[in-house]
Amino acid sequence: MPLDALIPSRHKLSTKIVGALLGFLLLALTAILTTLYLSWQLEGSAAAINDTGSVRMNSYRLAILLDRAHDGDPRAAAAAARQLNHISATLAQLREGDPQRPLLLPPTGAIRTQFEAIAGEWQTGLRPEALALARLAGPARAAAQARFGEHTEQFVARVDALVKLIERDSETRTFWLRGSQLALLGLAMVGTVSLIYLMFSLIVEPVTRLHEGLNRMKEHDFAVRLSLESRDEFGQLGQGFNQMADRLQALYGSLEERVRLKTATLEYQNRELALLYDAAAFLQRPQPLEPLCRGLLQRICEFFEADGGSVRVLDNSRGNLHMVVHQGISPELVAREHCIKVGDCLCGEAVQRKVTVIHDLRKMDKAYELECHREGFATVSVFHIYAQQQHLGFFNLHFRSPKEFDARAQSLLETLGQLLGTAIENLRLGAREREMAVSEERNLVAQGLHDSIAQGLNFLNLQVQMLDQSVRDGKIDDVAEIIPMLRAGVQESYEDVRELLHNFRSRLVEENLVGALETTVDKFRRQTGMAAELVADIDGAPFPREQQLQLLFIVQEALSNVRKHAGASRVLVRLQDREDFTLTIEDDGDGFDPDKLAGLGDSHVGIDIMRERAVRIDATLALRSAPGVGTTIELTLPRAQRRAA
Incomplete structure (x- = not known):
């Protein structure tokens, strides 16, 4: 929430400053x-004095002009008429005023009364007399001239009185003007001092206090607090400073304890990580189930300082929990609880509910005392072993002193249970994979035996039956013909057995496929006397050992078929290993019709064996042959299916 949202408008610093400035501005x-x-009024009064004085002067001048006009001066009569109009206009302008000049009579009652008396006397007395005097002639004019002069003196006296009134009013207004100027000067001085004081009290002093507080806090004086004298922004800053000082004082006061706790937490976390790394590395080693479980149990007992423990695996088919390894438990307890049922005892109930359980045996009813309690254990915990959501068993930790596990420790133990479950599942999967591999290899061996030894023994069996019949019939010539055939059949079966034994014992030397193929081709050349050649163009990534063995077995099977069936004189084995891998075995033997191969039954199982081995490494096997043109077997492993070693 923004700071200004917490401060009422009347207490805001900006409101105070703006209010003060506006107040001083209004006063100024x-x-x-x-x-x-x-x-402006003084200027108007000065103009009024001038015009009023001109009325006095013009009145005298009017009298003089009338006197000249009586002496026969024609211009004087016209000037007198103009003078009459000028005086009337001046009085009218004094009454109405002129803001442009400026010209105005002071708005006081005495001045207005005097002016109205002068204007009335002019309009009703002096002006009509002047007009009448201008028309008179002869002796009567002299008397009228004398009366007009007296009247003019009286009028001028009244005008003088009006001028003095205006002058006195101007003096008063001049006094007030000077007073207002002095007040303005005083206001400027007072305003300046007030603004300095206001800025000092509202800004400078709070900033100074805040700066001093920060300097004291910089010197680790966390007991410093600012006095809160206002509710404006600086008051909020002071409140925030005090709250910060409170927290810093509390934090600094408990810093050593917090550092100690944090160090202990980090040490415990490091021990946890070390245990997890050590357990993970240990469980990845190839080893039987019992050493696997024993090693992990020892590490867990050492980490949690447990007095004993055990690991049990679950037999779902029978609902049994078998103890695999144990530590710190008496032989009697092991003998009694070597195998328990799911649902029995506290551990069996935990398996049935599939929850982590920590038993405080001190709180149990003595009437239902358990074997673990009789052994002297105060706390027994049960943590389950899982792998891929599959429950495989659990492990116990036994403590002779009461033991409590926080959420962190329980999470660590559950993680170790999952690691152990994964290792156990990997052992089972490895065993199943080995069983499957042995089963598949036995199937291939059986097919090989059927293709070679079984066929030869069947032939020998028929020949023995014919020999037995010939001996009974006394056909010595037939016996002489059968015996060489028996000898040849036995020799061929012997050679098949030796070849099969050699193939079964074939191994890769340092995973060198080309070297193993050279050895196989060289031996085939020596045993059969055929011209056999290996051409290898190798530039691709090495194969895994399993794929290399299958390729070697395929070549051996192909060469065996050439020896037994092809009647060839020359064999070429070619490897082309780029991005795609190609293996070709060519011979110049008799050849055959591939379409009739399926009708030959079990006499040519070797082709099927080679195809099965090719499928095991994701390769394809193609057979091309025709009577009289030899046979070509081509194995192709595309780049997409290739697996690097």
């Missing part, structure tokens, strides 16, 4: 306007 404007108004 009032003083300035008053001064201007008084100056």
